[in-house]
Amino acid sequence: xxxxxxxxxxxxxxxxxxxxxxxxxxxxxxxxxxxxxxxxxxxxxxxxxxxxxxxxxxxxxxxxxxxxxxxxxxxxxxxxxxxxxxxxxxxxxxxxxxxxxxxxxxxxxxxxxxxxxxxxxxxxxxxxxxxxxxxxxxxxxxxxxxxxxxxxxxxxxxxxxxxxxxxxxxxxxxxxxxxxxxxxxxxxxxxxxxxxxxxxxxxxxxxxxxxxxxxxxxxxxxxxxxxxxxxxxxxxxxxxxxxxxxxxxxxxxxxxxxxxxxxxxxxxxxxxxxxxxxxxxxxxxxxxxxxxxxxxxxxxxxxxxxxxxxxxxxxxxxxxxxxxxxx
Amino acid sequence: xxxxxxxxxxxxxxxxxxxxxxxxxxxxxxxxxxxxxxxxxxxxxxxxxxxxxxxxxxxxxxxxxxxxxxxxxxxxxxxxxxxxxxxxxxxxxxxxxxxxxxxxxxxxxxxxxxxxxxxxxxxxxxxxxxxxxxxxxxxxxxxxxxxxxxxxxxxxxxxxxxxxxxxxxxxxxxxxxxxxxxxxxxxxxxxxxxxxxxxxxxxxxxxxxxxxxxxxxxxxxxxxxxxxxxxxxxxxxxxxxxxxxxxxxxxxxxxxxxxxxxxxxxxxxxxxxxxxxxxxxxxxxxxxxxxxxxxxxxxxxxxxxxxxxxxxxxxxxxxxxxxxxxx
Numbered sequence: 001x002x003x004x005x006x007x008x009x010x011x012x013x014x015x016x017x018x019x020x021x022x023x024x025x026x027x028x029x030x031x032x033x034x035x036x037x038x039x040x041x042x043x044x045x046x047x048x049x050x051x052x053x054x055x056x057x058x059x060x061x062x063x064x065x066x067x068x069x070x071x072x073x074x075x076x077x078x079x080x081x082x083x084x085x086x087x088x089x090x091x092x093x094x095x096x097x098x099x100x101x102x103x104x105x106x107x108x109x110x111x112x113x114x115x116x117x118x119x120x121x122x123x124x125x126x127x128x129x130x131x132x133x134x135x136x137x138x139x140x141x142x143x144x145x146x147x148x149x150x151x152x153x154x155x156x157x158x159x160x161x162x163x164x165x166x167x168x169x170x171x172x173x174x175x176x177x178x179x180x181x182x183x184x185x186x187x188x189x190x191x192x193x194x195x196x197x198x199x200x201x202x203x204x205x206x207x208x209x210x211x212x213x214x215x216x217x218x219x220x221x222x223x224x225x226x227x228x229x230x231x232x233x234x235x236x237x238x239x240x241x242x243x244x245x246x247x248x249x250x251x252x253x254x255x256x257x258x259x260x261x262x263x264x265x266x267x268x269x270x271x272x273x274x275x276x277x278x279x280x281x282x283x284x285x286x287x288x289x290x291x292x293x294x295x296x297x298x299x300x301x302x303x304x305x306x307x308x309x310x311x312x313x314x315x316x317x318x319x320x321x322x323x324x325x326x327x
Numbered sequence: 328x329x330x331x332x333x334x335x336x337x338x339x340x341x342x343x344x345x346x347x348x349x350x351x352x353x354x355x356x357x358x359x360x361x362x363x364x365x366x367x368x369x370x371x372x373x374x375x376x377x378x379x380x381x382x383x384x385x386x387x388x389x390x391x392x393x394x395x396x397x398x399x400x401x402x403x404x405x406x407x408x409x410x411x412x413x414x415x416x417x418x419x420x421x422x423x424x425x426x427x428x429x430x431x432x433x434x435x436x437x438x439x440x441x442x443x444x445x446x447x448x449x450x451x452x453x454x455x456x457x458x459x460x461x462x463x464x465x466x467x468x469x470x471x472x473x474x475x476x477x478x479x480x481x482x483x484x485x486x487x488x489x490x491x492x493x494x495x496x497x498x499x500x501x502x503x504x505x506x507x508x509x510x511x512x513x514x515x516x517x518x519x520x521x522x523x524x525x526x527x528x529x530x531x532x533x534x535x536x537x538x539x540x541x542x543x544x545x546x547x548x549x550x551x552x553x554x555x556x557x558x559x560x561x562x563x564x565x566x567x568x569x570x571x572x573x574x575x576x577x578x579x580x581x582x583x584x585x586x587x588x589x590x591x592x593x594x595x596x597x598x599x600x601x602x603x604x605x606x607x608x609x610x611x612x613x614x615x616x617x618x619x620x621x622x623x624x625x626x627x628x629x630x631x632x633x634x635x636x637x638x639x640x641x642x643x644x645x646x647x648x649x650x651x652x653x654x
Contacts (some may be wrong), residue, residue: 036469037518043468045477046452053449056470079518088493089518095490096467096519099447103454113440122380122426125373140423141370142363143383150372163422166415191364191406191416192423 001068003308004055004106005030006075013290013301014073020305031057034076036093038083044100053100067106069308072115074286109264109307110285118261118285121162121194125280131256132249133280136197136271147185147195154197155181162194164284176231199279205270207246208289209258210303214251217292218244218272241295250278257283264307328395330635331382331433332357333402340617340628341400347632358384361403363420365410371427380427394433396635399442401613436591436634437612445588445612448489448521452607458583459576460607463524463598474512474522481524482508489521491611503558526606532571532597535616536585537630541578544619545571545599568622577605584610591634 003026007014014030021028031040035057044053044064053064078093079085098112110118117123121140128135139150140162151157160176178198185193207216222237246254250270258266267287270278289300330353334341341357348355358367362384371380371391380391405420406412425439437445444450448467455462466477467489478484487503505525512520534543549564573581577597585593594614597605616627 037516041469041516042519043466043470043473044449045468045473046449046456046462046465048464049456049462051453051456082517084517091490092488092519095447096449099449099489100467102444102447102450113444116443117429117440120422120426120429122371122373122423123429126378126430129373129376129378135373135376137375138373139370140427141372142368143370146370146372161419162426163418189364189368190409190411192369192419 001311002027002029002062002066003069003071004028004062004067004101005071005073006033007071007073008032008034008076011074013288014071016290016293016301017071017305017308020302021309024305024309026305026309029055029057029060029062031055032076032081033078033093033097034080036079036082036097037089038081042097042100044096053104055097064100064104067101067104068311069107069109070101070104071109071304071308072112072286107264107308107310109304111262114262115285118263118266118283119164121164121282124283127257127260128253128280128283131260132253133257134277135280136199138194138196140192140194142189142192144185144188147188147193150195151179151183151185154195156198156200157195158198160194160196162192199271199273201271201279202274203272205244205268205272205278206241206287206292207250207254207268207270208287208292208298208300209254209263209266209268210300211264211307212255213303213307214246214254215292215298215300215303216244216246217241217296217298241292243296243298247278261285265304328638329354329356329389329393331355331389331394331397331428332400333360333397334400335359335361335403338401340615341398343617343620343628344398344632344635347629348636351632351636353632353636356382356384356387356389358382359403359408360405360420360424361407363406363409363424364416365408369424369427371423380431382424391427391431394428394431395638396434396436397428397431398436398631398635399439399613434591434635434637436631438589441589442612445590445593445610446491448491448609451610454584454587455580455607455610458587459580460584461604462607463526465521465523467519467521469515469517469519471512471515474515474520477522478506478510478512481522483525483527484522485525487521487523489519526598526600528598528606529601530599532595532599532605533568533614533619534573534577534581534595534597535614535619535625535627536581536590536593536595537627538591538634539582540630540634541573541581542619542625542627542630543571543573544568544623544625568619570623570625574605588612592631 005014018028039058041056055062077090078097079089082089125135125138137154141147157179158176159179161174166174202221204219219241220239222239263285267284269281271281272278293300330348332341345355366385368383382389404417405424406416409416452462452465464481468474484506485503486506488501493499493501528548530548531546546568547566549566590612594611596608598608599605620627
């Protein structure tokens with residue numbers, strides 16, 4: 001049984017996982033859907049009530065029925081590097097590849113449907129609320145009056161994108177920013193705007209979930225709690241990430257979240273306030289983990305490799321792995 | 328409780344359904360996501376563990392919690408008609424709108440996740456097989472050798488797109504075509520190719536599923552069974568569609584299909600062979616139905632309106648509606 005990794009060629013994070021898979025002797029096929037109709041080929045036959053499908057990459061052939069797991073890491077756009085690329089060829093290749101892989105019986109990290117759903121920020125906020133995670137008061141609106149009323153109730157606000165990364169070329173992260181007092185909200189009519197009560201944080205927390213394993217890292221906030229720099233990605237502090245313990249209630253809520261979201265992998269971002277409360281900010285179903293592993297020594301790549309390598313289709317809950325330590 | 332219809336402005340098929348909803352006094356809000364940040368506005372607040380969301384269209388305000396159903400008919404690209412459209416604004420608006428509507432408690436025809444999954448032809452073929460529908464032998468491949476071997480086993484083949492409609496502007500339907508004997512298959516390396524055993528058909532069947540109701544229509548094939556014109560959409564025959572009875576085994580299999588696919592609406596296309604067997608060709612989760620209703624008098628629009636108007640979130644199975652007749 002083979003592990004299939006869908007990712008682009010230059011993905012050192014995937015390399016980290018492949019090292020562990022190779023070390024344990026698990027067969028791996030790695031391919032980039034962008035190479036379809038070039039070095040990647042596919043075939044599937046639906047005859048007499050049965051289906052037999054194959055993928056080949058760089059001359060290696062793998063049976064779709066023989067996949068134990070599929071890791072959707074950073075796949076390129078199907079057929080993007082074909083000899084004569086086109087929107088039509090991409091559409092045909094997308095439908096053929098993902099259409100065959102769907103319901104192939106393998107375990108997914110993460111299944112495309114779950115991944116797609118999990119990207120919706122409003123959906124994340126509601127699910128986090130339902131699972132019992134504290135969520136800072138949030139408004140998404142195109143109504144200036146709603147924004148003004150919200151700012152009266154919560155005078156210390158940040159503004160951030162609803163969707164994440166700006167799709168310019170190359171893509172650009174849009175920083176979360178503080179909203180100045182007396183802000184003019186008339187421009188929210190121009191596009192949905194996400195306003196959120198600012199958490200006066202003393203640390204950022206990144207909680208990486210791999211199957212049932214929770215690996216948390218914490219990074220003390222460099223500046224004071226009243227800094228204008230609220231986005232950890234742009235924080236100039238050189239504080240390292242350090243392993244952290246997950247409070248049992250958070251562990252329970254996070255497990256409920258990934259269970260309901262049907263995610264095998266998720267990178268949760270929390271802001272830790274002065275009372276030690278972890279406020280849910282977001283869960284990125286394809287969040288990077290390399291920087292955390294480098295700083296903390298936490299075995300995230302190995303955990304992913306172990307999850308991908310497991311033979312069965314079952315997800316047995318390990319006895320107790322809520323506590324994350326650098327092993 | 329309101330019915331929300333997401334569709335473009337000029338959609339006479341939606342008009343047919345709205346007429347029935349209006350006649351029964353059910354509140355309807357119809358909006359096109361393309362009008363977001365113009366005549367369509369949205370707002371959602373996540374405070375103290377609860378969510379309150381609103382949409383407004385043309386000045387009418389509707390609570391997201393007060394939606395009984397959502398009909399995703401032919402929605403435009405979010406914010407496509409905004410004053411300053413951009414890929415970023417579309418992404419933000421898509422996430423905001425569909426993110427809030429997800430899990431709103433309303434019944435969906437069809438839920439975006441189910442709709443997206445259901446478009447994959449390879450997935451359709453496997454599901455149809457599993458549900459017991461006869462599927463003509465099919466190959467999707469980029470391997471010329473696989474295509475040649477398939478053509479040896481099934482000499483009478485058609486070729487059709489894997490994905491459906493060509494995304495040119497305006498979009499173009501790509502006809503299903505017969506494959507000539509001794510065809511050269513070397514070009515399948517250039518793009519995934521769907522080959523299917525041709526069914527020597529005496530009729531085309533369109534089976535429209537609305538919740539638990541099955542409404543079938545049949546259209547005798549104009550030319551003989553050996554015609555080169557195999558695509559009903561391009562058939563010059565002026566035979567009308569006529570109501571047809573659904574064989575009990577087909578009804579059972581189709582119900583299993585839509586149940587597993589989580590579809591509230593589906594338009595199944597079958598080819599009826601000389602023995603009367605209905606061969607599954609595809610299930611279009613957003614297939615048109617106006618032409619069938621016009622020819623047959625079958626109350627499809629009314630069935631959709633009734634489904635959308637139902638108050639509860641339950642889907643009680645009607646006693647017996649497998650037999651479709653023009654009422």
